[in-house]
Amino acid sequence: MTSAHPTRRRLLQLGTTAGAGLALSPVLPGGRPADAAPDPADTVPDPADAVPARGGAPIRPPAVPLAVRSPYLNTWLPADNLPGTWPTFWTGRVTAMTGLATVDGVPYLFMGSPSSPLDYPFPTMRQVALTVTATKSEFVLRQAGIELSVTFLSPITPGDLRRQSQPLSYVAISARSVDGRPHDVSAYLDISGEWASGDAGRSITWDQQTSDGVVSLSCRQSSPDVLAERGDTAEWGTVVLSSVARPGLTWQIGADGDVRRRIATEHTLAGTVDADKPRPINDRYPVFAFNQSLGTVTRHAGEPFVVSIGHLREPTVSYLGTRLPPLWRTYWPDGPGMIAEFHRDYPAAAARCATLDRTIERDATRAGGPRYAALCALAFRQAYAATDLVSRDGTPWAFLKEISSNGNMQTVDVTYPSMPVWLYADPAYLKLILAPVLDYAENRGFPKTFAPHDLGAHYPNADGHLSGEGEEDMPVEESANMLIMAAAYLARVPAAERRAYATAHDRIFRQWADYLVDNALDPEFQNQTDDFTGFIAHSVNLALKGIVGIGAMSLIAAAAGDAADSRRYRDTAREYIARWQRMALDPSGEHLKLAYDRDGTWSLKYNGYADAVLGLRLVPASVARLEADWYLRHVATDGIPLDIRHTYTKADWEMWTAAWLKDHTAVRDLLIDGLYRFADTSGQRVPMTDWYDVVANRQQGFQARPVVGGFFALLTL
Template sequence: MGELGRHRKTSGGMSRRNILRAGSIAGLSAAAVPVLGGTAFAQPGRGQNRLSTFEPIRPPATPLAVRSPYLSTWLASDSLPGTWPSFWTGRTTAMTGIVRIDGVPYVFMGAPAVDAAPVSQGMSQISLVTTATRSTFTLTGGGVELVVTFLSPIEPGDLRRQSAPLSYLSMRASSADGKAHAVSVYIDVSAEWAHGDSGTKVGWASASTSGVRSLTVTPSAPSVLAENGDMASWGTVVWSTPERSGLTWQIGEDQVVRAAAVQAGKLAGTTDPNQPRAIGDHWPVLGLNLDFGRVSAATDPFVVSIGHVRQPAMRYLGAPLQPLWTSYWPSWQDMVAAFHTDFVAASGRASTLDNKVTADARAVGGDKYAALCALAVRQAYGGTELVVRDGKPWAFLKEISSDGNVSTVDVTYPGMPIFLYLDPQRLGLLLAPLLDYAENGGWPKDYAEHDLGSHYPDAAGHNDGQEEDMPVEESANMLIMTAGYLARLTAADAKTFAAAHYPILKRWADYLVGNALDPGLQNQTDDFTGWIAHSVNLALKGIVGVGAMSRISTAAQNAADATHYLSTARDYIGQWATMGQDGAHLRLAYDQPNTWSQKYNGYPDQLLGLGLISSTVADHEAAWYLAHRNQYGVPLDLRHSYTKTDWELWTAAWQHRNAAIRDALITDVYNFANTTPNRVPFTDWYDTLSGRQQGFQARPVIGGVFALLTLPR
């Protein structure tokens, strides 16, 4: 669909592009079958798609440029040619790739129709390899092999590099038939990247700074700190590449710019003067073209970066916050130049990280677990971003695709494992504003807040107390995350942190002492299942939260409190096991016999080394889960057949010594991700019978996949 037939209308008066807009977010699979007609190239073949291999998994949607909540573009199909890339919501964020081989054009990315210069064929995709940081497509056509790599760097512990809202795209050509071929590569992005409404007027520009050519597009009347369709309504899209011989550029109507590349293999170096104009008015694109000349051996890569720069980035309690990158570079132009200078080194660091994730995950959970971890990394990081507040770094998280809240505690919590494993500093930065708000921001209640604001990027707080209260849930979450973070600091740093926040943490722990053993009617993180009284799983979380306070007290060198909270947790867990028992398994709720639920909150007991849950209880639960598995996993409880990806892997981590249930859960989630018909960024809520998405996508909670990698080995 996408940009095909832009000047045509369907019989119903809706453009083919708008047909895609009308689809539901969950129905993204429609984007995988372009509507072709007129001069559009022939789809690279449903038969050709079957030839493509996928290593180590066929992603439900492949991450392309995934760096922040607003730089989040995916491929919602198997094949790079023939489908428009899209924002995580499903809105087209068009990227076009056309390679001209011996004068013959082939599409290798997107689904363009070029009326003035028809492109009759697409390249054949041979493989897709997905790692923690890269998605690499190998394609062939016209005797040439083209390797297209999307690299979104993950830089644990390097705040400077991690703060850059930029992602790489590189293309390398070589002969596939032993003959030399004339090759030029054209790529563009459309103005759709700049706003969620194609009726919005935008302006564009081209400039060369520090040896880098940057083409940009910006809303002409930006709405600062506002969204449209979850896309930022302010900021600038930056499409950049180093200046080099054979490089040409052009900004203008898609049909005009693409036709120039197809016909001549070069662009005019001009900027369409008809601006500002609506995104959907002759669809302006930012085009780049590199003439490789005669190609036999592999070329040097054609490296382009895509970014979205916004100032300010957030608002916290009424005060605007700048993106953290402004602490390191005086302008985005300087940042982009540094990003390109760093490409070779960044690629090396990315390979090291890719290899580490694969090796570590394979060692604890096998090849399928390694595949799930590789798929989760960019998505987990891409739901967060770094800002600066009073000269110090902070991190915020967006509750993507559900409520859109700012730094939701029970969304940060399930995503915690990836940061404990790869980047504890990042977890500390995510905790910082949550603690600050409770301590200094006017939060009025004795238990932890649910979030920092009703909608990203405005962390307005809830000083009136009106929010989605989850008292036991969020208080325990904050204590468990804090204890996990402290365990990864030096003793001195842990003492400093624990002492600085001790009063608020103790307040939450004392709330749990009074309420965790038998929670009243409360909401909890799986709020789609409804409020529940006497929840056995919620009680478990609260008890582990009390135990977590013992670890925090130890870090703060308060031995008396450490003893008190640990003994309380031990006393409570004994009562919990008795009250929750229902034959050979635990109940859903204390007062509901003949019920059961998945006790994923056993994982933090293992994480913190508390040893609260007896091996007998754990073994009985494992046997019950094995007996109640469906094709794609264990349901959350007996009321529905759906489950959550993060909780499946949390349960696998809790049961990591029981190979049968651990491996079964890993296999079930892998099989779901590898075969689900819903082509959306890795969902964490799906049906265990059909393998279909139940809801949610692209959420940072997917970092919970890493739970097994946080345990002592």
């Protein structure tokens, strides 16, 4: 560090109270003493100043999604206020981003926690509102007579693979006057080299390029480790910060202190590329910065300053030794062309996302009320961002990372709880996630009669387990999961596609279904998706899943045109469910047991949702009513425990249970309210966890996982 830039991370240590300012420096910009009379522009009465930091947001997110687009473009704000805290990768590692708004010659901090140049400190803008929707997070800040809107938009485009394949996210900044006076305003934004590696000691290099009217500042590791991770971060690929070349745009690549001092003193950037490259990320922290003059700002906001952030990886993943390119390469010959189109599409993308946000809010509010809608909004980007779209010989596939729990690739029992978001928003996307698993089991020599657990021990390498060793086998679990997901997908596509899909995969579906016929009614000592609770024998909930899986096969056989087999599997499922009900009922007659041989125990029977979403009607209404009444007797502060053994629960399974018991509105609403209360008050400021303690209001483990897609369960019925 240079002497002029000694404490990069320490100067701004703000809390989460709206209006917190910077009172640590003796002099403010322009030489005005810190204790001098306030600028008149800061004292104009404004009703909005009374709005708290969370503003109109219906929930205080545990962490606010910023650039959340893929497993490696996954940056969040672990706080309420945009200024004063560094954005972080989902793991908590800093992915620094700094924002400064220069108003009438004075730079104000609106994002990040940088050290100011010692002779020119940055006062801080007051945040007055935060709104989180399914696709965007919008912060509103005020200072010096202007209102700044900073919107992070991760465009999700169900049904449009071309746009969905773009590994990019928007930041849009606009300003308006709120004191009746015109103001000269510019907006500055930078990101650091920390976006390029999980190890700040790694060496990176960088470039600037202008192509098709777009300026791009990029960085990458000078010696990349292709298809490798450090701290769950990709150690290959290119991080790109881009903006449209328009009048008033300047840029610079250089040491963080030098670049920010330049904007503080000159209010413009030099258009230069630091020649001291490559060098380690933590050596004078290279930053990649844009500054856009917004001109004279009046009461109406003008054209926004739009920046895109991307992480481009080629190859994207490997599948059994074959490196697969990103799907966007199918549509664009190079990155600059893809990025330029992303910028041209911004107005339309913002409109599409606004429509999607309204649709999700409307549907979720109807299904479970405004708190449920807030939970769905919080989950949407998180679920999609666990996936990558690739091309496999011209065919699109989607790969999914088991984020935070163990990093497995294409984990079937992580896709399964995520299923509702795909069923609601884009069933074809679920098909793309299932495709590699089906290919692996059908064509690549997977040696077991039951379905695989995953395609590889760690993302992004689907190395498989073709030797039969090294996999976390969950025989009944995964076989039923695959059949249930396939049947749910088939119920949402046209008849011709149903028949073609069911017929194409008939052999493997029957193999798994026949395994369930032999093993599902009373599962032996097996692992299952809640593996943190340990192996279990005679599991009532696992048996229910297996029986529903057999019922799912009846639907798949019907889709393939085999009426006789459809009837056979349906009759087996019905026979089994009757026996299941008798074996599962506790001697008290008040509830179902955790396991057939454990009287006096109970658990959430969330797999009842699978029966409901497939419309099989296997579980009698009397059983649902019995369970609903029992759950009402075991509600804790923040929800209902997963089972009798612990005070923790799983958020995804709570929403599955709420959907299964949606007609029992008391338990449905208590489950929603408990999860909402936890998310709204959790002290762990991390991307939404799905494993938490309902008594202690504490994250038990896991974060940023796609299983929060399960929050959409009510919307699929």
